Structure formats: structure tokens, C-alpha cells
Amino acid sequence: MGGGGDRPETACQFTAEDLLAVTMLGVRIEGYHALEVLYYQASEFDDLLTRIPPGVALLDPRAEALIAEGGPAWRLWDMICDIGRVQDPV
Numbered sequence: 001m002g003g004g005g006d007r008p009e010t011a012c013q014f015t016a017e018d019l020l021a022v023t024m025l026g027v028r029i030e031g032y033h034a035l036e037v038l039y040y041q042a043s044e045f046d047d048l049l050t051r052i053p054p055g056v057a058l059l060d061p062r063a064e065a066l067i068a069e070g071g072p073a074w075r076l077w078d079m080i081c082d083i084g085r086v087q088d089p090v
Contacts, residue, residue, distance in 0.1 A: 006054060013042065014042070019034050019037065036083045041079065048075055051066075
């Protein structure tokens with residue numbers, strides 16, 4: 001979507017097209033959660049994405065350090081899961 005996520009101007013960052021793409025897979029993203037990813041925590045997400053080299057498959061031996069606990073992919077996943085656990089104020 002939007003020309004691909006590996007374009008230089010959008011590499012290593014989440015975009016609105018990325019969020020739209022996951023909704024095509026049946027994942028529902030609430031408005032507040034989208035704002036967390038795209039704005040409020042964007043710099044933290046982008047920093048972790050820059051630490052994950054493109055083209056490394058999960059079966060690649062280089063992936064082990066990326067997905068191990070504390071690795072950038074692990075931390076990124078953990079941050080995304082934390083957003084889903086955020087309770088909306090009542």
C-alpha cells in the first residue's frame with residue numbers, strides 16, 4: 001500500500017498505510033491506539049525499527065538476536081502489546 005514500506009521516505013517508520021494494511025487482515029485498531037503508534041510513541045517505534053534490518057527472515061540465524069527477549073523486535077512487539085493493554089480513561 002502507498003508504494004511499499006521499503007521506500008526511503010517511509011522506511012523504518014509506521015505509517016497510516018501500515019495501520020490500514022493490518023486492518024485488511026482483520027485486526028481492529030482503535031483511534032487512540034493508532035495515535036499512539038503514529039504520533040505519541042512514534043520516535044520510540046521508529047528507533048526500534050531502524051535496529052531491525054530489512055530482509056532478515058525469522059529462520060535466518062541473524063534473526064535470533066533480533067527476536068530474543070530484549071532484542072529490538074521483541075521490544076517493539078512488547079510496546080505494541082502494551083498499547084493494546086492501555087485502558088481508556090473513564
